[in-house]
Amino acid sequence: MDMLGMYPTFYVPQIGTAWVMGIIGTIHVVASHTSVGAAFLFALLGTKAYRENKPQLMDYVKRYGMLLLVFSYIIGSVTGVGIWYSITIASPRGTAGLIHNFVWVWAAEWVYFTVEVIGVYALVYLIGKVDKLTHLKLTWAFALASWATMLLILGIISFMMWPGSEVWYQTGSTNHAFYNINFFAHLGVRTGSMLVMATIVGLMVVSAMKDKSDALKKDVVRTLTPVGLIGGAVAVIMFFYYLQTLPANAKVMLDAHLLPRYATGMIAVVAVTAVYLVLSWLKPLSLRLWITVPLFLFIGIVGVWPEERTRESMRKPYVAGQYIYGNQVIARDVPGKRIKAEVDHIAEHGLLKVHPFIPERLRTITYENRLEVGRLLTKISCANCHALEPGAPLRNIPDKFHGSTDKDLIAAFINGPLKHGAVSYMPRIDLPAEEVDAIATYLADANQRRLQGIEEDAGRSAMARPEKE
Ligand code: HEC
Structure with a gap:
């Protein structure tokens, strides 16, 4: 692929x-x-x-x-x-x-x-x-x-x-x-x-x-x-x-x-x-x-x-x-430049499989790495426009979900408006179910941690590896 x-x-x-x-x-x-x-x-x-x-x-x-x-x-x-x-x-x-x-x-x-x-x-x-x-x-x-x-x-x-x-x-x-x-x-x-x-x-x-x-x-x-x-x-x-x-x-x-x-x-x-x-x-x-x-x-x-x-x-x-x-994905065909749209290709194969800079050990989601993968996917798909930390000034996503800790609610937003390109100021983001689940799990967890006052550290180690990311 x-x-x-x-x-x-x-x-x-x-x-x-x-x-x-x-x-x-x-x-x-x-x-x-x-x-x-x-x-x-x-x-x-x-x-x-x-x-x-x-x-x-x-x-x-x-x-x-x-x-x-x-x-x-x-x-x-x-x-x-x-x-x-x-x-x-x-x-x-x-x-x-x-x-x-x-x-x-x-x-x-x-x-x-x-x-x-x-x-x-x-x-x-x-x-x-x-x-x-x-x-x-x-x-x-x-x-x-x-x-x-x-x-x-x-x-x-x-x-x-x-x-x-x-x-x-x-x-x-x-x-x-x-x-x-x-x-x-x-x-x-x-x-x-x-x-x-x-x-x-x-x-x-x-x-x-x-x-x-x-x-x-x-x-x-x-x-x-x-x-x-x-x-x-x-x-x-x-x-x-x-x-x-x-x-x-x-x-x-x-x-x-x-x-x-x-x-x-x-x-x-x-x-x-x-x-x-x-x-x-x-x-x-x-x-x-x-x-x-x-x-x-x-x-x-x-x-x-x-x-x-x-x-x-x-x-x-x-x-x-x-x-x-904004998230670097090509939105449409540009025949004059021989450029091809990519959203559907990502939807079919999954971002984890078609993005060249995913660390090998994160290409497949497991129970252990799901938060780390979730953070990575959120970063790639959303962080050009949204900060990841609750309370952060650049329209941070945890707050955009009103602090929700409900994973299904977050997944529904991604699988609904985002998947269908229904929000005029956000890209069409269509990901396979398990990747949406990882993002939703990570974001719900970020809000949960905020409620409990725990510093977030999920996935930091993956991000910190210079040779991969
Ligand atoms: C190209 C930029 C861009 C990307 C990428 C992006 N967003 Fe947004 N998003 C926006 C803008 C602009 C707003 C409007 C809110 C504002 O300015 O305060 C917004 C608003 C939102 C809202 C609030 C609801 C609404 O409709 O206003 C949520 C929730 C949200 N984004 C989630 C996400 C998630 C999750 C991702 C990644 C999967 C993502 N966004 C990717 C630009 C983006």
Whole structure:
């Protein structure tokens, strides 16, 4: 019988690999969006300095550029690599799928990124050292290269949500994947919000400039704040357009689970930021670092983190292109890529027999190893989206079963809604009776142990063996 192309399952207790990815991703988004947005602010300020002959504006660009070099670019680059590491272990097949679809897009993105990094150094260190027009051209080239990195990545990230039509499944073409239904809306949201973030950081830089003239500060603030406000408006409008481009499963998640939890915070971020930008425009000399820094953190924590989580959660049960489930099983045929659906194959033979990374001694369920096997199967089938520990923050399964210790009830859920793919945000999970029984036994036992206050240790030994799992 055919082994599937599955990889070992990596599990981070309590938060799963999902949150590891989410935390790194959020930091990356904040750093990278600020950098790309700032590149455009530099281009605008540079143009103004050139046209109106105000070289002092370039002093400001230099300060802000230095800040980017020291913080944004370092943090952005390190977390960029961090994303690759974390997605590869969290979702090896999802990552492989994206590479197979977009290899030249990634390659192009890295070229633009190289231009961007060289560009920011050149921009900062060549101020006053080359003639002004050359410097201005360099600044615009830097801005466009920065935005190109965002544009290229967004085609890929938007495809993760879904291609939006049947065509790509038949052709497997990179163009059909890249120009998916989500792409322009998503690009609009990010382009707008990057300008907002860069403006707020720009105001931070102004408020820290004690040694500069009031006229310069005023000039900078009055140039930046309208850009931030327009960016914010574009982001909000494009966000509503973006909602129209989502698949049905995403809308269910959004309405049932995400908006009730996050909507208020996100509205607050938009409102507070808008008010702050307007006030800054009115009173450009009253900017204070102790307001701008917390505001930036507020945007990051109450705005960007929920936004990233929402996008990741809405995509459930899929991790990419509505053909790879979160638990790495292929959900459907993709003739254009010669990919075959796997759920029925697993149902027929059993996950224990077709998953290459099951320790040999666990391939057959016995009375002694049933908890260990149960834990392993739960990890493989569910832990991409659910923590295993009761009370854990990543929608832990013991709590999702309301602490039930009734094995039959748990098995009925797996054999009912999950087997028939009846829950729009969960994969269709169809397993042979004895495997369902092992999962149900393990989960019922986890809840039983919680009731009795016993630390869980079932199956730990199997998981800890590096050569097997
Ligand atoms: C691809 C992601 C994913 C996988 C894999 C997954 N689930 Fe879920 N599950 C979800 C999401 C999303 C929810 C919605 C709950 C939330 O966000 O709080 C959910 C909710 C649940 C619920 C609560 C009932 C409901 O309909 O909301 C139970 C019970 C559950 N999952 C059990 C399981 C079990 C058991 C497995 C493995 C056999 C599993 N899930 C695999 C994503 C997943």
